[in-house]
Amino acid sequence: MNRLRIFNKAADPAPPQNKHxxxxxxxxxxxxxxxxxxxxxxxxxxxxxxxxxxxxxxxxxxxxxxxxxxxxxxxxxxxxxxxxxxxxxxxxxxxxxxxxxxxxxxxxxxxxxxxxxxxxxxxxxxxxxxxxxxxxxxxxxxxxxxxxxxxxxxxxxxxxxxxxxxxxxxxxxxxxxxxxxxxxxxxxxxxxxxxxxxxxxxxxxxxxxxxxxxxxxxxxxxxxxxEPPEQPPVPEPEPKPEPEKPPIVDSAALALLITQSCNTAGISSLIEPIINSTKLADEATVNAAISNAKAVRDLCVAARLPEFTQQFVASGLTAEAVRGRLFDKLVSGGGFEIDNSLPINDDPAPKTQAKQPDTNAIYAARRAAQTGVKA
Structure with missing residues (x-):
């Protein structure tokens, strides 16, 4: 463990209301x-x-x-x-x-x-x-x-x-x-x-x-x-203005904006989830989603659970909601679990070992090239 985080918490965690x-x-x-x-x-x-x-x-x-x-x-x-x-x-x-x-x-x-x-x-x-x-x-x-x-x-x-x-x-x-x-x-x-x-x-x-x-x-x-929160008085409805024509959206330009911003921020894996969640509605929606994705990524990295970033962004979760999800994942269980079996899903994939050179085969190929005779 690189750092021991000591909290003050007891029993099973409940979803926080995230009002702070x-x-x-x-x-x-x-x-x-x-x-x-x-x-x-x-x-x-x-x-x-x-x-x-x-x-x-x-x-x-x-x-x-x-x-x-x-x-x-x-x-x-x-x-x-x-x-x-x-x-x-x-x-x-x-x-x-x-x-x-x-x-x-x-x-x-x-x-x-x-x-x-x-x-x-x-x-x-x-x-x-x-x-x-x-x-x-x-x-x-x-x-x-x-x-x-x-x-x-x-x-x-x-x-x-x-x-x-x-x-x-x-x-x-x-x-x-x-x-x-x-x-x-x-x-x-x-x-x-x-x-x-x-x-x-x-x-x-x-x-x-x-x-x-x-x-x-x-x-x-x-x-x-x-107790249920106090409801404010309902104001009298105002006359509805004439509906404005929706602005023309350049989907290609918005997709390019997402791609460039994500590449610059080092979150290229989140390009597709952001495109899907925003449906390329408009520039304001896209910029808000990019900012939220960066915040979600930072929270997941801080919690040492970066593998959940793409899932949270694809689900459209806000940074506030992600705080609660990460806390629950970190502290769920309420005690120590001793398990001497090998981890299966949580550990990173094993590194692929490079194939060692076969020196005998190399020398044989060189001799064959020099003599014109196949070994």
Whole structure:
């Protein structure tokens, strides 16, 4: 394994609803400037990476303005969460972490890096053990278990940095039990400093499907997410304008555009799926499909499953839908599977060995050419 990815996940994965957004903004004049960062979504490859977070924040940070980092996240990659934790810690007293609805697993680690943590009165903080998926022999899996134990110590250290007076035995018990803390409980433990104004959880959570991955997600919270969304009032229908004549489409030009763009991007294998899925409707549709195909390819390569790229593009899946499919493929099974049989379908085809030269036949052919006698 080149890299051990440690997640915070339990039970069988449910299809995520893929509603996430991430934004930074600076407001006010130079003398009264403030910076707000919204980490709404999964942390890591599937959403907001630490690299993206640190780069974007550095581009806005002037070194003196107060910074508020608002979290609403089910968690994700632990190492990215730890990196964000340390980035917030380096900001010192001018950094405030705000839990708007949920800071679960890796997100709870990240927010605890802030000097001050304010949690909404109806928000929650969830802490639990690290989790990963692995394959290999017994020695490989022992190394994975050791890495998980070390990751657990990193989690404990992150929480204790925020709450140095917390009882470590009790903290480890809570982490091991996958504990969902209310705002008041988080403050009592020292993982938050202040209870803020409540917000409507259903309105901003937007991650109900993914939330069901956890073993002990509060039923009251899941019940809110199961409620049908509020329907906006239906406006009065406006008079229909005269239908416009459809534009004339040059199919050959669009096919050439797809071919050239795919060759340039190194995705020539996706030319036919893009042509079939767009039906060469118009230039806007074709350009959107090419951009989506590039994003799908990048996601499959990042997940080390490039062989699924063509299938996903041919099916017309968006990059958001592909995130969920890849996550399910990576973590499906929920445990270790030991199999000593040779892989059949998943390994790359064996390399074709070049035929070794037959020296005797070569010499015989040379003699025959010189003497005119066939051997």
């Amino acid at each position: 957004w991430y934004s930074l903004k600076a407001s006010g004049e130079a003398e009264a400037r403030s910076i707000e960062v919204y980490v709404y979504g999964e942390i890591g490859t599937w959403g907001i990476t630490a690299n993206q977070f640190v780069r974007d924040l550095a581009a806005l940070d002037d070194g003196v303005s107060p910074i508020v980092v608002a979290f609403n996240s089910i968690g994700g990659d632990l190492f990215d969460g730890l990196a964000i934790h340390n980035a917030l810690s380096r900001l010192g007293e001018r950094c405030t972490g705000r839990v708007d609805a949920l800071a679960a697993s890796a997100a709870s680690v990240a927010v605890c890096g802030a000097h001050k943590v304010v949690i909404a009165s109806n928000a929650m903080l969830m802490i639990h053990n690290p989790w990963t998926y692995a394959a290999g022999d017994a020695e490989n899996l022992r190394k994975v278990a050791t890495a998980l134990d070390q990751a657990m110590e990193a989690i404990i250290a992150a929480y204790k940095a925020k709450a140095p007076n917390i009882d470590e035995v009790e903290l480890r018990r809570l982490v091991n039990a996958e504990t969902w803390l209310t705002a008041s409980e988080a403050v009592a433990l020292g993982l938050a400093d202040e209870v803020g104004e409540g917000v409507k959880v259903k309105a901003c959570l937007g991650q109900g499907g993914a939330l069901q991955r956890y073993q002990h997600a509060p039923q009251a919270l899941l019940a809110q997410l199961d």
